[in-house]
Amino acid sequence: MSVTNAISGITAVGGLLIMGGGVLPHTIPQTLGAAATFLSTINICGGFLVTKRMLDMFRRPTDPPEYNYLYAIPGRFLVVLQHINLVI
DSSP states (O other): OHHHHHHHHHHHHHHHHHHTTOSSOOSHHHHHHHHHHHHHHHHHHHHHHHHHHHHHTTOOTTSOOOOGGGGHHHHHHHHHHHHTTOOO
């Protein structure tokens, strides 16, 4: 699964480069780049969900709880800063 996530990541970055930094696509290649980015993002998220389910099959009842949601706190903080134009 990690190989397909890596390939989808490359496709997503390529789509972002083709989009050219605009919010809305204006040409056919930019529209195709936006579609490639959208579909690659769905594929990456699905791959992570499948991988999580596969790893949960090997979980023991005695394992400590995981707090993976805490990894999203710095990302959310940076998104908020970017929306209020504090991060360049």
